[in-house]
Amino acid sequence: MCGISGWIDFQRDLTEHRSTVDAMCDTMTCRGPDAGDTWVSRHAALGHRRLAIIDLPGGAQPMEAEGGQVAIVYSGEAYNFTELRDELRRRGHRFDTDSDTEVVLHGYLEWGAQVAEHLNGMFAFAIWDSHEERLLLIRDRMGIKPLYYYPTEDGVLFGSEPKAILANPLAEKVVDADGMRELFGMVKTPGQAVWAGMREVEPGTVVTLDRTGLREQAYWKLQATEHTDDQQASVGHVRELLDDIVQRQLVSDVPRCVLLSGGLDSSAITALSGLHLAKSGEQVRSFAVDFLGQTENFVPDPLRATPDGPYVRDVAEHVGSQHQDIILDPDTLADPEVRRATVQARDFPMGLGDMDQSLYLLFKAIRQHSTVALSGESADEVFGGYKWFHDPDVRAADTFPWLAAVQSQGAGFDVLDPEVSAALDMPSFIADGYRTALSEVPTLDGESDLERRMREICYLHLTRFVRILLDRKDRMSMAVGLEVRVPFCDHRLVEYVFNTPWSLKTFDGREKSLLRHATADTLPKSVVERVKSPYPSTQDPKYAAALQRQVRDLVKAGNPGLSVLNQKWIAEAVEQDPASIDTAARHTFERALDLAVWFDLHNPTIKL
Structure with a gap:
């Protein structure tokens, strides 16, 4: 797991610009705290920051082949690299290290850009081929690892994070209307970055640059295929896949652990790992986050019916894990320096408030003990776990389901300044994005209206919603040098479950039937029967009051980060009784504080 960056320019001699590439790379030291280096030729420069996971002494990058004519910078893990290395050896390749990076490099020498189709894992990498004067940017199928690029007049800049690209003088810190829509829409448009002129390599895509220009080609997309397995066979195959996936993703030359929330998803990964x-x-090690007094003072709400603590303990005892709770207090969560760290990690003020801060602090604490963690992220998107999958009104809504769910809970308050809101026209943006997404959905002849609609909803989550969460998980973890793996994003599992009929996904009348029955034998009964509960959020009123005080200070100081928000509403909200702060007010406070930090970090130019 690492950070990569680079600069291709067919007119400049980049050997004279090594310091710039070094600066791009250095912005991501947190992603790769173990080592860093730069490879420079006349028209290509590659930078790498390394977090050593596999073959600690031998996996240094950038890595070369064919006498320096081909070079790679690679981020991620290829979980099937051992089998690929054996296959490549049979084809005559010789290896000098035990690293998966060298396997990917030799895979390119053997298969070209089609190497991506041979990989099972999470990855984002760049290969420069001097023979062809060609750059390849390749990203994993689900978009677990980030990769951005910024076309220039004579080439391209690229990096794992926007901050790496923005460190190059050729990149302008401008956010236009499309970028602002990405910030506030809660819909991740494929390929669209927040910064004007910048693009995100789409999941399952190869971007090619040579002297003829830039081209994009998808090597993987979700396809509709007929599901022929019955209920028993479907449950059995899910279990077989999960056993293989978890076993592969436990491979590491450094200490690893699991993230445990007490929900079905993380508990299943913990149990299988154990x-x-x-x-x-070996004994599996697990970590959970909780808030001071949360279990004792928990109040059910529409999203969370139960606290996590009791279920976490049930799983830890049942599995026999070496468990540790990370307990957070409201003062730590509201610490401006913690918020600054999370916004800096994400590059954008589009976070999830205390859920970002707590995740960052959880990962920071875990990093003192482990370098790799397995997570239950994405199971809800794969297996249909969110409550709104099962809400007839949300199903029927003519928009993205998660937006319909938020609006139905009265949390759809428009935080934007009225003039900014009019300029962005968010309803049209969301409607257009929704229509575009629906037009992509693969279908099967003969599907019922319900099955077709549920296929659409699953597709929307797997190609739009999950990418927001995967990006958050990557940024918060890599900000502290922790590699988080997501077994439920294995493309074999995603493909299989996507094509399982909705009637089979819910055969027991509940959410995530396939996952529950595939892993029930490994879990305590309490967790098997537990109703879905999202990642925890603090209920402590001291946290909301601290946000209010901080925003009040911003208003008094005239912070430019507030300029795009509804000034009248904020002025009223900062003076209201702290005990009456509701979800909408707290959400707006979070937005305001994130924007203030973002403006301070980047000083962006807003062009609407």
């Missing part, structure tokens, strides 16, 4: 590690006499 079973596999026990075969070699």
Whole structure:
């Protein structure tokens, strides 16, 4: 797991610009705290920051082949690299290291851009081929690892994060109307970055640059295929896949652990990890986040019916994990320096408030013990776990389901300044994005109206919503040098479950039927029967009051970050009784504080 960056320019001699490439790379030291280096030729420069996971002494990058004519910078993990290395050896390739990076590099020498189709894992990498004067930018199928690029007059800049690109003088810090829409829409438009002129390599895509220009080609997309397995076979195959996936993703040359929330998803990963590690006499290590007094003072709300704590303990005892709770207090969560760290990590003020801060602090604490963590992220998108999947009104809504769900809960307050809101026309933006997404959905002849609609909803989550969460997970973890793996994003599992009929996904009348029954034998009964509960959020009123005080200070100081928000509403909200702060007010406070930090970090030019 690492950070990559680079600069291709067919007119400049980049050997004279090494310091600029070094500066681009240095913005991501947190992603790769173990080592860093730069490879420079006349028209290509590649930078790399390394977090050593596999083959600690031998996996240094940038890595070369064919006498320096081909070079790679790679971020991520190829979980099937051992099998690929054996296959490549049979084809005559020789290896000098035990790293997966060298396998990917030799895979390119053997298969060209089609190497991506041979990989199972999470990855984003760049290959410069001097023979062809060609750059390839390749990203994993689900978009687990980020990769951005910025076309220039004579080439391209690229990086794991926008901050790497923005460190180059050729990149302008401008955010236009499309970028602002991305910030406030809660819909991740494929390929669209927030910064004007910048693009995101789409998941499952190869971007090619040579002297003829830039081209994009998808090597993977969700396809509709007939599902022929019955209920028992479907449950069995899901379990077989999960066993193989977890076993592969536990491979590491550094300490690893699991993230445990007490929900079905993370508990299943914890239990399966425990079973596999026990075969070699190892004990699985687990971590959970909780808030001071949350379990004792928990109040059910429409999203969270139960606190996580009791279920976490049930799983830890059932599995026999070496468990540790990370307890956070409201003062720590509201610490401006913690918020600054999260906004800096994300590059954008589009976070999830205390859920970002707590995730960052959880990962920071875990990093003191482990370098790799397995997560239950994305199971809801794959198996249909969110409550709104099962809400007839949300299903029927003519918009993205998660937006319909938020609006139905009265949390759809428009935080934008009225003039900014009119300029952005968010309703049209969301409607256009929704229509575009629906037009992509693959279908099967003969599907019922319900099955077709549920296929659409699953597709929307797997190609739009999940990417927001995966980006958040990557940024918060890599900000502290922790590699988080997401077993539920294995493309084999995603493809299989996507094509499983909705009637099979809910055969027991509940959410995530396939996952529940595939792993029930490994879990305590309390977790098997638990109703879905999202990632926890603090209920402590001290946190909301602290946000209010901080925003009041911003208003008094005339912070430019507030200029795009509804000034009248903020002025009223900062003076209201702290005890009456509702969800909408707290959300706006979070937005205001994030924007203020973002403006301070980047000083962006807004052009609407």
